[in-house]
Amino acid sequence: MSLHEISLTVNGAVVTKQVEARTLLVHFIRENLELTGTHIGCDTTSCGACTVLLNGKPTKSCTVFAVQANQATLETVESVAEGGKLHPIQQGFWEKHGLQCGFCTPGMIMTTKSLLQKNPRPTEAEIREGISGNICRCTGYNKIVEAVQYAADKLGEAR
Amino acid sequence: MIPAQFDYHAPRSLDEAIALLRQHEGAKVLAGGQSLIPAMRFRLAQPEVLIDINGIAQLDYIKERGGHLALGALTRETALEESPLIAERYALLLDTAKVVADPLVRQRATVGGNLAHADPANDHPATMLAYGAQVVARGPAGERVIEIDNFFTGLFESALGPQEILTEIRIPAPGPGSAGAYLKIERKVGDYAVTGVAVQLTLTGNICKSIRIGLTNVNPTPMRALEAEARLTGQALTDDALEAAGRLAASACSPSADLRGSEEYKRDLTRVVMKRAVRLAQSRVKGTN
Numbered sequence: 001m002s003l004h005e006i007s008l009t010v011n012g013a014v015v016t017k018q019v020e021a022r023t024l025l026v027h028f029i030r031e032n033l034e035l036t037g038t039h040i041g042c043d044t045t046s047c048g049a050c051t052v053l054l055n056g057k058p059t060k061s062c063t064v065f066a067v068q069a070n071q072a073t074l075e076t077v078e079s080v081a082e083g084g085k086l087h088p089i090q091q092g093f094w095e096k097h098g099l100q101c102g103f104c105t106p107g108m109i110m111t112t113k114s115l116l117q118k119n120p121r122p123t124e125a126e127i128r129e130g131i132s133g134n135i136c137r138c139t140g141y142n143k144i145v146e147a148v149q150y151a152a153d154k155l156g157e158a159r
Numbered sequence: 160m161i162p163a164q165f166d167y168h169a170p171r172s173l174d175e176a177i178a179l180l181r182q183h184e185g186a187k188v189l190a191g192g193q194s195l196i197p198a199m200r201f202r203l204a205q206p207e208v209l210i211d212i213n214g215i216a217q218l219d220y221i222k223e224r225g226g227h228l229a230l231g232a233l234t235r236e237t238a239l240e241e242s243p244l245i246a247e248r249y250a251l252l253l254d255t256a257k258v259v260a261d262p263l264v265r266q267r268a269t270v271g272g273n274l275a276h277a278d279p280a281n282d283h284p285a286t287m288l289a290y291g292a293q294v295v296a297r298g299p300a301g302e303r304v305i306e307i308d309n310f311f312t313g314l315f316e317s318a319l320g321p322q323e324i325l326t327e328i329r330i331p332a333p334g335p336g337s338a339g340a341y342l343k344i345e346r347k348v349g350d351y352a353v354t355g356v357a358v359q360l361t362l363t364g365n366i367c368k369s370i371r372i373g374l375t376n377v378n379p380t381p382m383r384a385l386e387a388e389a390r391l392t393g394q395a396l397t398d399d400a401l402e403a404a405g406r407l408a409a410s411a412c413s414p415s416a417d418l419r420g421s422e423e424y425k426r427d428l429t430r431v432v433m434k435r436a437v438r439l440a441q442s443r444v445k446g447t448n
Contacts, residue, residue: 002166021167021209024200043160045197046349048263057237057266063196064267067167068211111263132348133261 006070010035011079019066025059026050028066029076037077037106041135048134051107052076058114060133077106080113088154089113089147098147100138107134112148120159121152162199169211173218173297173326176210180322181299183208188324190233190272193264194281218271218326221245227293228252228330232271237262239270249330250443251339251359255286258341261349274310275325277317277381280351284311284381285373286341289357290330298323311381336368337361338443342436343375344428346419352376353419354429356384356408356436360391362444367391370437377414377429384408387433396441404437405430 007016010033017032029038029052041049043062050061053075080087089112092098099105108131115122115130122130127148128141136144166183170176180186186208189195198204212218218233221242228249230239239245239256246253259265259273259282273283274294287294292307299322310318319325333339339359343352355375361368370391372384387404394400414425 004167020164022162022164022199024161024196027161043200045193045260045264048261051263058263059266060263062200063193063264065167065192065196067169068192068213070169130262133263 004067004070006067008069008071009073011075021065021067023066024062025052025054025064025066025069026061028069029061029074032066035076035078039103039106041103041107046135047104048107048111049104051110051134053110053114056114056117058111075110075113077109080109088158089116089151091154092147092150093144096143096146096150098139098144099136104134104136104138108136108144112151115148116152116155120156122148124149160200160202162196163202163205165206166208167211168208169214171214173215173324176212176215176324177297177299177322179208179210180324183210184321186210188212188275190275191235191267191269192272193260193268194272194276194278212324223332226332228332230270230328230330232269232275232325232327234270236260236265236268236270236273240265248333249339251286251289251341251357251440252330254339254341255282255357258282258343258345264349270328271325274328275317275319277311277313277315279311279314279378279381280376281381282341282343282352282355282375285355285357285375287328287330288373288381288383289339289341289359289371291359291371292331293329294318294325295327295329296320296323297326302326304329308383314379333359334361336363336444338440338445340436340439340443342432342439344432351419354414354425354432356429356433358433358436358440360437360440360444362396362441365395367394367396372408372433372436374408374412374429374433377412377425379413382412384411384433386411391437396437401434401437402430405433408433 002021039049041047045063187206189211218231220231236256294305341357343355352375357373360370386407390404409426409430
């Protein structure tokens with residue numbers, strides 16, 4: 001068994017911790033950093049509820065070891081709202097009812113953030129493709145697509 | 160689910176990684192980890208040592224040189240999807256990268272890992288068989304080139320030695336009249352193929368000068384549909400010829416019944432999808448449409 005000291009930037013702040021090699025990033029986030037917005041849905045790399053941005057890339061945090069995030073930049077759903085104000089993506093999920101039970105929402109929001117950074121004006125088909133690694137068992141996805149469109153419009157106005 | 164304990168090393172160079180493989184018998188190489196980590200969570204894999212090669216930047220490249228496309232083993236699926244070179248000249252490879260797992264997994268998943276895992280359900284094995292690719296491996300004794308036809312030796316088994324690392328994939332640059340396509344039938348995004356067919360062909364006018372066909376997830380090992388290839392080589396691609404070749408592919412493969420369908424269903428679907436993939440590849444040959 002190997003123990004490793006890792007240092008990474010989590011939601012803007014540098015964090016240094018000891019981790020076991022086998023600790024998955026999602027467990028590190030939830031249990032060591034106590035950031036429980038990131039969810040564990042399936043534990044089989046299927047559902048995307050654990051999606052975070054690792055060096056800016058949307059990543060299933062159940063499928064990477066925490067030790068691999070050494071020297072990385074990590075963004076979780078807790079970083080999305082700024083100064084207590086909902087981000088336009090979060091407003092979109094609120095306004096368009098893009099969630100019911102809410103379990104998939106943190107992953108959906110992080111995937112959406114990455115999607116809109118890459119493609120600020122996605123078509124409906126591009127949104128559906130973009131969120132196809134995130135599973136929602138409540139909404140049937142239509143309301144999530146509307147939420148993403150709402151966020152794209154809001155972010156477009158702000159530019 | 161928590162994997163069993165292991166020791167972790169993150170070498171910064173290929174030489175260092177190979178030295179670590181020599182030192183630690185039974186060590187596993189960790190690339191994208193999108194197959195290995197799920198297997199470790201289920202404890203289907205319990206390596207005592209992991210050698211993480213993600214820090215070896217020299218293994219991440221896409222470039223044409225000396226008549227082939229060279230892909231570093233750490234090339235991510237997303238990089239293939241976003242490469243103008245791949246979009247321009249390697250349609251079969253682009254088709255494949257787009258349907259591996261899901262968009263999040265493709266951020267980390269590597270083409271080298273997809274091959275080295277030697278899972279007949281993975282998508283790149285069929286594609287590389289259709290391309291007639293070569294795999295470059297490096298170990299303590301140096302570098303060697305393995306023809307893809309000799310690479311897949313069994314279920315989850317490849318020709319790689321225990322101290323070797325897959326470093327590069329070489330795809331022959333397509334000549335005039337050449338094109339390819341990959342078609343995958345999946346129940347949902349992220350699932351393995353019910354069946355998948357990779358085709359790379361060269362046409363002279365209406366005649367199929369050469370063709371290679373790879374099949375996904377319908378055999379215990381990744382396979383070529385050799386009888387179907389022979390049936391089409393030197394022939395006009397008529398509906399009758401395609402139907403006959405499709406039937407040959409369907410009888411040559413050996414799918415197992417599972418939640419995705421019965422053996423008969425998978426065979427018949429392979430027949431149909433093979434015909435469609437050949438037609439799609441044909442339509443992509445420049446000057447034919």
